[in-house]
Amino acid sequence: xxxxxxxxxxxxxxxxxxxxxxxxxxxxxxxxxxxxxxxxxxxxxxxxxxxxxxxxxxxxxxxxxxxxxxxxxxxxxxxxxxxxxxxxxxxxxxxxxxxxxxxxxxxxxxxxxxxxxxxxxxxxxxxxxxxxxxxxxxxxxxxxxxxxxxxxxxxxxxxxxxxxxxxxxxxxxxxxxxxxxxxxxxxxxxxxxxxxxxxxxxxxxxxxxxxxxxxxxxxxxxxxxxxxxxxxxxxxxxxxxxxxxxxxxxxxxxxxxxxxxxxxxxxxxxxxxxxxxxxxxxxxxxxxxxxxxxxxxxxxxxxxxxxxxxxxxxxxxxxxxxxxxxxxxxxxxxxxxxxxxxxxxxxxxxxxxxxxxxxxxxxxxxxxxxxxxxxxxxxxxxxxxxxxxxxxxxx
Numbered sequence: 001x002x003x004x005x006x007x008x009x010x011x012x013x014x015x016x017x018x019x020x021x022x023x024x025x026x027x028x029x030x031x032x033x034x035x036x037x038x039x040x041x042x043x044x045x046x047x048x049x050x051x052x053x054x055x056x057x058x059x060x061x062x063x064x065x066x067x068x069x070x071x072x073x074x075x076x077x078x079x080x081x082x083x084x085x086x087x088x089x090x091x092x093x094x095x096x097x098x099x100x101x102x103x104x105x106x107x108x109x110x111x112x113x114x115x116x117x118x119x120x121x122x123x124x125x126x127x128x129x130x131x132x133x134x135x136x137x138x139x140x141x142x143x144x145x146x147x148x149x150x151x152x153x154x155x156x157x158x159x160x161x162x163x164x165x166x167x168x169x170x171x172x173x174x175x176x177x178x179x180x181x182x183x184x185x186x187x188x189x190x191x192x193x194x195x196x197x198x199x200x201x202x203x204x205x206x207x208x209x210x211x212x213x214x215x216x217x218x219x220x221x222x223x224x225x226x227x228x229x230x231x232x233x234x235x236x237x238x239x240x241x242x243x244x245x246x247x248x249x250x251x252x253x254x255x256x257x258x259x260x261x262x263x264x265x266x267x268x269x270x271x272x273x274x275x276x277x278x279x280x281x282x283x284x285x286x287x288x289x290x291x292x293x294x295x296x297x298x299x300x301x302x303x304x305x306x307x308x309x310x311x312x313x314x315x316x317x318x319x320x321x322x323x324x325x326x327x328x329x330x331x332x333x334x335x336x337x338x339x340x341x342x343x344x345x346x347x348x349x350x351x352x353x354x355x356x357x358x359x360x361x362x363x364x365x366x367x368x369x370x371x372x373x374x375x376x377x378x379x380x381x382x383x384x385x386x387x388x389x390x391x392x393x394x395x
Contacts, residue, residue, distance in 0.1 A: 097131025167199025181213025338366025
């Protein structure tokens with residue numbers, strides 16, 4: 001049969017659609033051709049084709065290779081188990097992705113010597129061949145008015161958000177997503193990893209986004225902590241947060257290639273929707289041990305964009321090869337990014353800049369200097385990527 005998923009930029013039946021870049025996301029329709037069977041899932045698949053909406057557990061076999069023929073959506077109460085060494089090759093298209101819905105769990109535990117790989121089925125793959133991995137939880141977001149209200153994901157139209165900061169969506173370790181970021185339209189693209197309202201009961205360690213068309217890793221609110229994050233060759237932002245994300249990121253490595261945007265793009269709220277939390281809160285993650293490798297200061301661009309009132313605590317960064325290190329945007333109204341600096345809620349400690357022309361640019365309407373935002377200039381060492389990058393690729 002044919003599944004039609006309607007995505008819209010307006011609130012529909014109490015849900016609100018999130019966006020990643022544009023403020024005027026157009027309505028879109030993704031159509032997926034459902035494969036054989038009833039889509040109910042259950043035991044290990046026998047033909048190595050996977051996809052469809054699963055209503056029971058799905059367990060893949062150790063060391064096997066699978067073909068993702070369409071969107072695979074794990075529904076509430078189900079578990080997707082992916083053992084070490086499994087390779088999943090996705091058919092081309094923005095509508096081909098893996099989604100772990102609210103109340104579902106993923107148990108994907110690779111190892112450094114035998115990682116799990118989600119990649120393209122095309123013989124000569126390239127960025128944007130397919131969708132990516134989407135995880136949706138019940139942790140707080142600020143795009144809705146609190147309680148257990150939910151928003152809906154940009155791709156798939158699935159609910160996320162709630163009031164359970166400790167929500168558990170499972171475990172993801174040593175998992176690489178390659179050639180993701182297929183575009184549904186000009187303003188709606190998949191990320192490598194999309195974490196929507198994911199709670200801090202979820203384990204996320206040792207993940208890599210490689211050569212994606214859109215963002216590498218994006219956090220839409222939630223409280224999930226993530227460590228050992230490698231993002232290489234993302235053509236949009238490498239790490240992105242919005243909608244009140246408040247987790248901790250530890251050991252992050254970003255490497256830009258010819259096509260790229262920011263290493264970090266950080267929003268206090270989703271500007272397509274607004275900060276609707278009651279009481280209002282902002283994104284305020286803690287970010288420790290970061291290495292960002294640009295392409296040289298002469299190529300322009302900034303490493304880290306902070307905007308829409310975001311707050312954050314950055315510690316121990318090494319930033320190499322950008323015209324600007326930090327660019328702070330905002331105003332004195334709905335996007336008081338600069339107020340966070342003055343209040344000590346937005347700061348960077350122990351940062352080393354190499355081949356960076358301007359360390360900080362203040363595009364807010366607040367008056368402060370570089371020393372008010374950055375302390376320990378020259379003391380950052382970044383993340384020791386060589387000590388934890390086994391299993392990842394640069395090719």
